[in-house]
Amino acid sequence: MDHVAWDETMSVGVAILDDDHKKLLDMFNGLLRTGITAGNRDDLCALLGSLRAYTTVHFAREEEWMESHGFPELPAHKAAHRYFVEEVEKLHRDFEGSNTTMLRVDLILLLKEWFIEHIQHVDAQYRPYGGGTAPH
Ligand SMILES: [Fe+2]
Numbered sequence: 001m002d003h004v005a006w007d008e009t010m011s012v013g014v015a016i017l018d019d020d021h022k023k024l025l026d027m028f029n030g031l032l033r034t035g036i037t038a039g040n041r042d043d044l045c046a047l048l049g050s051l052r053a054y055t056t057v058h059f060a061r062e063e064e065w066m067e068s069h070g071f072p073e074l075p076a077h078k079a080a081h082r083y084f085v086e087e088v089e090k091l092h093r094d095f096e097g098s099n100t101t102m103l104r105v106d107l108i109l110l111l112k113e114w115f116i117e118h119i120q121h122v123d124a125q126y127r128p129y130g131g132g133t134a135p136h
Pocket of ligand 1: 062077081118122123
């Protein structure tokens, strides 16, 4: 897997949150496109920094939306978000702090897979609270 395009199966039925998800997927794709080599450590650091920042913005927006729409599973959902933020922070720290370029493609892939899983199965749970249809 080296590129993931957003499609309707990932829609949570809330335009602003769909837009966030699209942007985050673009960022993942950018990371994977850049590849992990000794020569582009700085580029990777910058990309991970942007991903980290935008993840925080997006999760805050999503949590606020869930709260204002009375979504009952908010605590568990927040915990899932925290796990993801920690993974991104870990990756970012690794790349920032070390001179040795570590082969972390698998981890980046894992994050991307986690993220897609999350959109399709966990975020999908709040869809009915915005007037959308229940998850399939
Ligand atoms: Fe979420």
